[in-house]
Every structure is written in structure tokens, then in C-alpha cells.
Amino acid sequence: MKPSVPAAATDTVAAKSRRRRTIIASMVGTTIEWYDFNIYGSVAALVFGKIFFPDVDPAAGTLLALATFGVGFAARPIGGIIFGHIGDRIGRKAALIATIMMMGAATVAIGLLPTYDSIGILAPVLLVLCRLIQGIGLGGEWGGAVLMVVEQDESADNRGRAGSWMQSASPMGFLLSAATLAAVSALTTEEQFMEWGWRIPFLLSAPLVLVGLLIRVKIVESSVFIRNQRQSDEKPAKAPILLVLRHAPKMILLVVLLGLGQQVAYFVINVFSLSYVTQHTDISKATVLNAVAVGAVFQLLSILYFGRLSDRVGRRIPFFIGAVGMAVWAFAVYPLLGTGNFALMVLGVSVAMVFQGAMYGVLAAFIAELFDTSYRYTGISLGYMLIGVVGGGFAPLIATSLLDTTGSVTSVAIYISLSSVLTLIAAYFAPETSKRDLDRILDNDTGITESTPRPGESVAHSGQQRPD
Structure with missing residues (x-):
């Protein structure tokens, strides 16, 4: 007869298994969504100026194409508010299922769009609309995926590591998109790629999203969210965004500055560089894509190490x-x-991605620890998506404009450097959050937060603190 396993040990094993499944499910779904988002950026830099804006000169066409890339980032805070509302009131899981479906539908639609030669000005209009939908979907995706991972871990000693696994979805999505583009480019001629080959990576999103959706519906809800719902005497706030604006506006600004340096560096190097090198040098598109892909591997390792x-x-x-x-x-x-x-x-890109990964790998846990449970999804989504507006989406456009205005790529380096300096200042003034308890409920009247008692824990031991 086999000896029975103690209940505590069984619970520990079950908890570890649940966290592992949650991390995998969140990573798979978010990797697919970053694949969708990165495919757009790469194809916009290489193709969209020519097929959606053919009536302008090539440089202007590239600017317009990169502007549509930025539109997706402008829409992301809207998604953060919409899905943050759902996530803070109904649950993290419901929001995540909706976002992956929205992103997948928009990406496939881009792959089916007629070009300017077929329907004229309606083509870029539809392109922008699809990009807006992409942006709204990703705006709600990141915050929910991060919280499903970070809030599932019972120990503050592992939140950085758990959050870094979530952050690794970004380079994984990039690598997946780069590999897909490289394969399509290798199997088609330049004319075929321009005519129909560019559509294939977008259409491949359909089966990927289906796989991600099937995995995601099986995960369990965030344990911190469940405890908050059970222990709170009040109903969920009707408008979590109002709580964020009332109690945490400084935290939103801090989040934006913390993420500014890594966002500018990532999108300038991974998107702007494609158009810069192919238009201003004799270096082939494939060579640049391969160098950036190697850099993404170093970014991935850096994210996991620093988390x-x-x-x-x-x-x-x-x-x-x-x-x-x-x-x-x-x-x-x-x-x-x-x-x-x-x-x-490869050296130039890889070292840059190591430094970018050092910041990006820590960001998920760091900013999740800055906000209270009752509006955490909305707070981190809004803050992170505003980073995208200020530092990410329009960074390739700003870099292109700086190059055109000054005639020197040094101006682009100054742009990246100054953004990193602002992040350094924000990190200096930021509170250290690594040991904070995520089980916190906001009292809307007093503005005081208290930790939610876990099962078997008395209120007296849960502690109180004022929000930062």
C-alpha cells in the first residue's frame, strides 16, 4: 500500500501545476498577439508604403505606412480602459478570451484587404480601421496576461521571475513573425512577395489564434482576484478608471516614464532599422531581418535573467x-x-536588446505591484499602453522624421539615449515594490488600502498601508 501524500504537499504540488499551466497559457496567447502586432510593423516598413500609398514618393509612403503602425498604439489605451473595466469587474480570464479573438480577427482581415490599386482610398482607410482594432485588442491583452501570471503566484519571492516569462512573449512573438516573413520571402520572388506573399503571415494568424483560444479557456482565474471578490464587502467599482484617475495618477506617470526607454529602443531598432538600412544602404532586407532575429534571442535571455x-x-x-x-x-x-x-x-542589435530586456523583463511585476487590487488591471493596462503611445508606436515615425530632417542617424541615437535617461530618472525616484503584498483592497472613502486576508489568516495580520 502506497503511503498517502500529506494534504499540504498535495496542495503545493497542485498550486505549482496550476501556476505552470497559467504561465504557459498566458505566454502562448500573448506570443500569438505579439506575432500579429510585429507582423504588421515589419510589413508596414517593407511593403505597405508601396501598395497602400502608391501615389506619393517612396520616402513619404514609408512615413505614411509607419504612421498607420502608430495608430495601433494610439488605440491601445482605449483597449486598456475597456478590458481593464471587464478584468477588474468580471475577471481577468474573460477579458483575455475577448482580446485574443479581437486581435486574431483584425490580423486575418488585414491579410484579406484589397490594395490601393483595387479600391483606391478605401484601402488605406480599411487598413487603419483594422489597425485600430488590433490596438484595442492588444491594449487589453497585456495587462490581463501579466496579472494572470503575477497574481497566481503566492510568493513575492517569485513574482519577478513569473512576470519575466510573460514578458518573454514579446521576443517570442517577434521571432515567430520574423521566421514567418523570412520563410515567405525565401519561397517567393520580390514581385510575388509584393503582390500576394505579404498576405500569408497575416492569414496564418487564424490557426494560431484558434490554438491560443483553446488553451486559454482552460486556465483558472487569478487567485488574488478571487480572494478580493470574496473578501471585499463592496461590489466591484462601477468605473475602475475613475479610481485610477483619483488615487493613482502619479503612478500612471511613473509607469510611462519607466517604460519609455525600453519601448523607444525596441521599436526604433526593430522597425525603423528595417526601412533605414534597406533604403540608405545596399544591405539586403534578409540580412537585416536575420540580425534583428538574433538580437531577439539575446533579448529573450536577458528578459528571463533580469526578471x-x-x-x-x-x-x-x-x-x-x-x-x-x-x-x-x-x-x-x-x-x-x-x-x-x-x-x-548582430553585435549592435544584440547588445541593445540585452539592455532593453533588462528593463522590459522587470516591468510586468514592477508595475503590477504599484496598483491596488480593485483597479490593478485598469491601472497597469492604461499605464503600459500610454507607454506605447508616447514611446513605442510613433517611435519609428519620429526616428524617420529625425533622419529626414537632420540627414544624420546620430539624431536617432540621441532620441533613444534621451528616452533611456528619462527612464533612469523615473527608476531612481520609484519605490521598491518587490516585497509588497498584492492582496490589497482600496477603501474608496478613505483612500486606505488593506491586504485581503488569505484563507486561515486573520484581518489583524493582513496589515494596512496607504496607497503610494
């Missing part, structure tokens, strides 16, 4: 390392890219 490190040394130190490094290395990236030597191109 784990932040559980030991705190959230701010990785930000210091990443922001200082990026501020300096920004001036080396484009001289190395311009050499045309593949090894030097």
Missing part, C-alpha cells in the same frame, strides 16, 4: 543597468548596422 534577478536585488537595479547601458550603446547601434558586416550588425 529572476529582480526577485533577489529588487526591481530598480535592473532598470539602472538597462537604462544606463542603452543610453550609451544607442550611439553604437547604427554605425555597426551600417557596416554591412553581419557579425557587427
